[in-house]
Amino acid sequence: MQYVEIPVPSLKKGEVLIKVEAASINPADCRIQKGLLRPFVPQFPFIPVTDVAGEIVEVGSAVQEFKVGDKVVSKLIFWKAGGLAEYVAASESITVPLPAGVSSADAAGLPVAGLTALQAVKAIGTKFDGTGVGSNILITAASGGIGSYAVQLAKLGNHNVTATCGARNLELVADMGADEALDYKTPEGAALKNSSGKKYDYIVNTTNGGKWSAFKPSLSSHGRVVDVAPNFGNFVASILTLFSKKKLSTVILSLGMEDLRFLL
Numbered sequence: 001m002q003y004v005e006i007p008v009p010s011l012k013k014g015e016v017l018i019k020v021e022a023a024s025i026n027p028a029d030c031r032i033q034k035g036l037l038r039p040f041v042p043q044f045p046f047i048p049v050t051d052v053a054g055e056i057v058e059v060g061s062a063v064q065e066f067k068v069g070d071k072v073v074s075k076l077i078f079w080k081a082g083g084l085a086e087y088v089a090a091s092e093s094i095t096v097p098l099p100a101g102v103s104s105a106d107a108a109g110l111p112v113a114g115l116t117a118l119q120a121v122k123a124i125g126t127k128f129d130g131t132g133v134g135s136n137i138l139i140t141a142a143s144g145g146i147g148s149y150a151v152q153l154a155k156l157g158n159h160n161v162t163a164t165c166g167a168r169n170l171e172l173v174a175d176m177g178a179d180e181a182l183d184y185k186t187p188e189g190a191a192l193k194n195s196s197g198k199k200y201d202y203i204v205n206t207t208n209g210g211k212w213s214a215f216k217p218s219l220s221s222h223g224r225v226v227d228v229a230p231n232f233g234n235f236v237a238s239i240l241t242l243f244s245k246k247k248l249s250t251v252i253l254s255l256g257m258e259d260l261r262f263l264l
C-alpha cells in the first residue's frame, strides 16, 4: 500500500464527483490488500474501498437526482472501488442522498455491512412494519460490522435474539438490543446454548469460523441457517441440505439502493 498523489477523477456523464469525508473498510478490502483475490483483483494501480460518504462537488451532464453541495453515500463497484482517496467518481445509480441528521461517518459504515445484514435478516422472513410475530434466532459475531446491524434489524422485526461475540463486547451487544449475549469462548457460547435451552428457528451466521456441524444440533426441527460468511464446509452443506428439514443457505450481498435508503 502506498500513499500517493493522483489526479482528481474525470467524470462520465452519469457520474457524480464526491469529496470523500468518510470511508469504511470491510474484510474484503483487507483480503484484496493481502493479494488473496488474485488473479481477479486488483488491476494495479488500485484504490481500495467501496463504502464512501461525502459531498458532491461536480455532476456529470446526464445526472438527474443530484446537485453540487448534496451530501451522499455510495456503494462503489467492487472491482473498481476507489474509496480511499480524497475524490471519487460514483455512478448516480449507486448513490443515495443522506437524510438530515445522518453524518458521513455513520453513513459510510452502512453499505456493505448494513446491506448484507438487511438482506440476511430479510431472508429469514423478517418484517419491519411491526406485523412480524418474530422467531427465536441466533446471530453469530454480533459485535462485527454485519452482526451489529443484524441484531438491531432483527429486534426491529420482533425476533428473540441470542447473539455471540467476544467477552469485551458482551455489553455492547446487549446495548444494541440482543436478548442474550454469549461469549464464544465459554462452553455455553461455543455450544451456542441460550439460558432457556430453546432451539433456534434461524441462525444468521456472520463468522467464517461457524460450522454446519455445530449449528445443526442447535436448530429446531425445521430450522435454517442463513450464512453470509460460508466456509468451504458450509458451501457443501448448502447443497447437501437442499432437501433436508434443517437447511443452510448462503446470502451474497446484492446492490440495492432501496435497501440502502431504508437503512439510512
Ligand SMILES: NC(=O)c1ccc[n+]([C@@H]2O[C@H](COP(=O)([O-])OP(=O)(O)OC[C@H]3O[C@@H](n4cnc5c(N)ncnc54)[C@H](OP(=O)(O)O)[C@@H]3O)[C@@H](O)[C@H]2O)c1
Pocket (backbone or CB within 6 Å): 026, 027, 028, 112, 113, 116, 140, 141, 142, 143, 144, 145, 146, 147, 164, 165, 166, 167, 168, 169, 184, 206, 207, 208, 209, 227, 228, 229, 251, 252, 253, 254
Ligand atoms: N455474504 C456477503 O455478501 C458478505 C458481505 C460482506 C462481508 N461478508 C463476510 O462476512 C464476514 C463478517 O464481516 P464483518 O464486516 O461483520 O466482519 P468484522 O466487522 O470484522 O467482524 C468480525 C467479528 O467476528 C467476531 N468473531 C470472531 N470469532 C468469532 C467466533 N468464534 N464466534 C463468534 N464471533 C466471532 C468478532 O467478535 P469480537 O470482536 O467480539 O471478538 C468480530 O466482531 C466476513 O468474513 C466478510 O468477508 C460477506
